[in-house]
Every structure is written in C-alpha cells, then in structure tokens.
Amino acid sequence: MLQQLRGLFKDRREFFDLNTLDDPVALKTRWSPLVSGGSSFCTHRLLSSRGIQAINSPSTSLQMQVSPAAKLFCFLFISIGIVFSIMLTSFFNEPSTVTSGNMPPAIVPFFPLLFSVFGAGLLWWLYQKNVLFNKNEGIYTSKGTNFPLNEVHAIQLISERVAGSENSYYSYEMNLVLNNAERFNVTDHGSFKAIRHDAEKLASYLSIPVWDLIDHHVQTFSPWK
Known part of the structure; x- marks a missing residue:
C-alpha cells in the first residue's frame, strides 16, 4: 500500500540532458524552482506597452502585467x-x-x-511583480530598479508541484537566465499555455532562446546544481 501511494506522487516526467542545449550557461544554471509556491491560475500576462512618442510606431516595450482574472x-x-x-x-x-x-x-x-x-493587499503585491522590458533603452525594470537587458542570456521555463490544503497543482515559472547563470523571476502562475505563449513572445522580442523544460525533469551532475 505504501509503495502504491508513493507511486502516485512520483515524478513521471522524462529526463532531459542539458548537454543537448549545447550551451555552457545552461549547465551552470540552477533548475530547481526559484520562487516557492505559486498560484493555481494565471496572474500575469505579457502585453505591449506603448508610450506617447510611439503611437504611430510598433510597440517599443513589453510589460508583464497583472491579468484581468487576477484583478477580478x-x-x-x-x-x-x-x-x-x-x-x-x-x-x-x-x-x-x-x-x-x-x-x-x-x-x-x-x-x-x-x-x-x-x-487590496493582494492586488498591490501582484502589481509589485510587474516587469517592464524596453529594448530601445536596453533595460528591464522591476520594482523601480533598472537592469541591463544585454546581461539576459535565455528564458527558462520550469514547473513545480504545489501542495495545497485540499489538493495540489502545478505552478510554472518564467525566469530570465543571465550571462553568469544567475536567474531573475518574471512570473510564476498556473497556466502553462499562457506562460509558454508569453515566453515565446518575449524571446522573440529580445532575440534570445527559450529553455522550455516544463514537461521534463532535469538531472545534472554539474557542481553548480
């Protein structure tokens, strides 16, 4: 009986060999969740943010904003x-x-x-997690602090099983991987379709790859793990 119960919670995702990415930064990057927990629904979406000077031009920036569902x-x-x-x-x-x-x-x-x-407190907390990406200025902004975009190497997508009081669910993380293998969390919520779509959109905007390992289990013997 105990073995059967353990089998229900066993991670059945396929293993992914990081060497196939052919990128030394991927081997140095941590693949465990950067943010513990996470909500079971979509809290943020990546949307265009147009300034007054860019009304007649394509979107000059993107922003991870609080989703309508979260606001509701x-x-x-x-x-x-x-x-x-x-x-x-x-x-x-x-x-x-x-x-x-x-x-x-x-x-x-x-x-x-x-x-x-x-x-009101939850709404304020969600707005604090908004992230603005401005390729023209070469920065991304979080909580009023600017960071250089040229240090961003790739986008990491991973999943985490969250155990709730009555049930469990998967939460999905979108992280920026920097050139030195450090990570910056962009968003963390329960809609894998939304987070994959937004990751591809952001990757296209920044011209960087997406390391989508949501459906895989990463095992690495790298000393940086």
Missing part, C-alpha cells in the same frame, strides 16, 4: 468586504435592532472590511 479575483474580495460592511452598518443602525454581548455594535461592520484589505 482581487476586486471580488474588495467588493465583498465593502458590501457586507454596508449591510451590517445599515442593520445596526435600525432602531429595532437588539444586540447582546460585550462587543460594541459599531465595531461589527468593520470585520468584513478584512476581506477588502486582503483583496
């Missing part, structure tokens, strides 16, 4: 908190309302606002 998820929590707070305020303002206990009625309507605080 956050606004749902914000709305729930506000609506229930208003309902409770109206209820306790009724003259016929009888209350008991030690908690002041004026405090009760504030508890649903915790949902709003959670939704």
Whole structure:
C-alpha cells in the first residue's frame, strides 16, 4: 500500500540532458524552482506597452502585467468586504435592532472590511511583480530598479508541484537566465499555455532562446546544481 501511494506522487516526467542545449550557461544554471509556491491560475500576462512618442510606431516595450482574472479575483474580495460592511452598518443602525454581548455594535461592520484589505493587499503585491522590458533603452525594470537587458542570456521555463490544503497543482515559472547563470523571476502562475505563449513572445522580442523544460525533469551532475 505504501509503495502504491508513493507511486502516485512520483515524478513521471522524462529526463532531459542539458548537454543537448549545447550551451555552457545552461549547465551552470540552477533548475530547481526559484520562487516557492505559486498560484493555481494565471496572474500575469505579457502585453505591449506603448508610450506617447510611439503611437504611430510598433510597440517599443513589453510589460508583464497583472491579468484581468487576477484583478477580478482581487476586486471580488474588495467588493465583498465593502458590501457586507454596508449591510451590517445599515442593520445596526435600525432602531429595532437588539444586540447582546460585550462587543460594541459599531465595531461589527468593520470585520468584513478584512476581506477588502486582503483583496487590496493582494492586488498591490501582484502589481509589485510587474516587469517592464524596453529594448530601445536596453533595460528591464522591476520594482523601480533598472537592469541591463544585454546581461539576459535565455528564458527558462520550469514547473513545480504545489501542495495545497485540499489538493495540489502545478505552478510554472518564467525566469530570465543571465550571462553568469544567475536567474531573475518574471512570473510564476498556473497556466502553462499562457506562460509558454508569453515566453515565446518575449524571446522573440529580445532575440534570445527559450529553455522550455516544463514537461521534463532535469538531472545534472554539474557542481553548480
């Protein structure tokens, strides 16, 4: 029985030989998840970002932005908190309302606002993960800090199985691999179709390769592993 249970959680992905990439940077690169955890749905998408001076020209930059689904998820929590707070305020303002206990009625309507605080905090956190790529200026920007694009060597796609409280799911990472084999996380979410599409789009924009090993297990004996 124990062996059968272990078999259910066994990684059945095929092994991938990094030597086939014919790139010494790939052998120095870590292939374990860079960001632990991850959401089960698509949180960010790569979209064009056009400035005022580029209205009549092709897109001069790309940005990994919060997805509409993620915004809707956050606004749902914000709305729930506000609506229930208003309902409770109206209820306790009724003259016929009888209350008991030690908690002041004026405090009760504030508890649903915790949902709003959670939704607003999550939305702020997601926006902090936006990344802007500007090939004309040769930089990519994250959290107000600029980094040189000429140090980006490739795009890495890997997967991670995340164990939740009730079920488990796969989260997929898109990382920039730098010339020195260090990595920078661009996004991490649960839609492999979206992340693959965005990786190809970004790779075409930057003229760099995509190392897509989502469907493979990497085993390397490199000392940098």
